[in-house]
Amino acid sequence: MKAPEQFTSRFGLLVAAIGMAVGTGNIWRFPRVAAQNGGGEFLIPWLVFLLLWSIPLLMVESAMGRAAQKGTIGAFGKLVGRNASWMGSFVGFCSMAIMFYYAVVAGWCFKYLYGAITGSVFEQGGRGFWDAFQASPGESIFFQLLAIGCAGAVVYRGVVAGIERACKVMIPLLFVLLLGGVLRAVTLPGAIGGLNFLFNPDFSALLDYRIWLEGLTQSAWSTGAGYGLLLTYSIYTSHRDDIVMNSLTIGFGNNGASLLAGIMVICSVFALAPTNPGSPPAEELLQLGGPGNTALSFLWIPELFQQMPFGQLSLVLFFLALVVAAISSLVAMIEMSSRLFVDAGMRRERAVLFVTLGAFLFGLPSALSTDFLVNQDNVWGIGLMVSGFLFAVAVNRFGVARFRRELIEPARNDLPVGKWFDVLLRWVVPAQFVILIAWWLYQAAISEPAWWNPFSSFSLGTCLLQWGLAFFLFRLFNDRIADATLGAESD
């Protein structure tokens, strides 16, 4: 097998990894969740869990990928033991399942970008445009194919010529778009109310445990920690590359993008909602969910942007930012999935084609049914926390101190890794997982009367059935999968 390519510079890795982390969730989910949790006070747990959950797990992924030179299955198998390959299979499958419906979401962004350019979003209004789009399965499939095709084409060209080169253009462009959006939003009359809302902290609200759980959830989902994506990108880095500073840069870059998106969206809503006769008050509008939580970005932003000067141009730039964020994350998901097949002996180009086609076919149910998409988002979104926990289990089985000494400290780290890493991985990350998963499962149980029903979108039953099936199959075929991935390599 050919030696794997390597990113040509640290900057190349960083833009690819920030592209992986910054997705539609930063632009779409963060402003809504921040608004639902009071704005200013939410930022505190959100920052705390960046340091306590996301960055330690990004460091773990980075070290595992680099040491094992394999994707998730091989990395778990090689570092923890062949009988632990099923854990890597679950991590990989979880991100793969997200990729299936994420391509559909990226397709929505493409459709809205097209609608913003032609002006048809304004003609039909946000709601009318969405309803017409959803009523046309052919269009949904076409834009899903367009999104997965674009991302697949980038990965097909290779790590350096495809992923690195594309991200070197896409990520600076994304930050410029977000910065432009912020400047436009904060200069609108009334935008100051949005800044007040986003940043004014009510410290007494920090006594409410739900704010902390939402902060942890946002941090866990948004930074890409536990997805196995950074693990895969780290295969293509030098053994001496800095692990600590790279993980910090990725985490801070991701949260920086969220902040820009938050300021842009919240200030726009505060400035424009009062000028739009049909819209609810700004605080209420920011918290709307809608089908697949689309209400704010897809239904209301077009309505609101129509009210302002250069509204169409602003809408084009908003959806262009969403498209870039979605594609750069989709690229990482395709690379992660393809790498699993490359590890099993498939030629890289063939693996990328196979994964791209598979992602299209397995994404079709989500393209045709928003209910199905919402179900998958729920099941595998929460599943990501299980993935994060599995990384912590892997480190504990390897030996936390040994992991730090053998896999992290030998890198040329600008910042030292102290025993704080041991404490975080041994106690803090597992404790966060236990609390978070218990809370999410409790929510799933109480929010749905038929909590046991495996065919309901949000039920506890659907999570347990789908995870259980995945665990059962990966455990059952563990040896075969390990043999295919690791061959005769010993533990």
Add this chain to the structure above:
Amino acid sequence: MDAGAIAMMLFVLGFIWGGFGLLLLRSMRIDRHRGE
């Protein structure tokens, strides 16, 4: 804008963007130093 909101904005933006900027600059300087 409230004083509390201004203080929080400066803290959060300074922490996240200041941190990100410094880390990125340091990374790029190391890249240049190694001739990468």
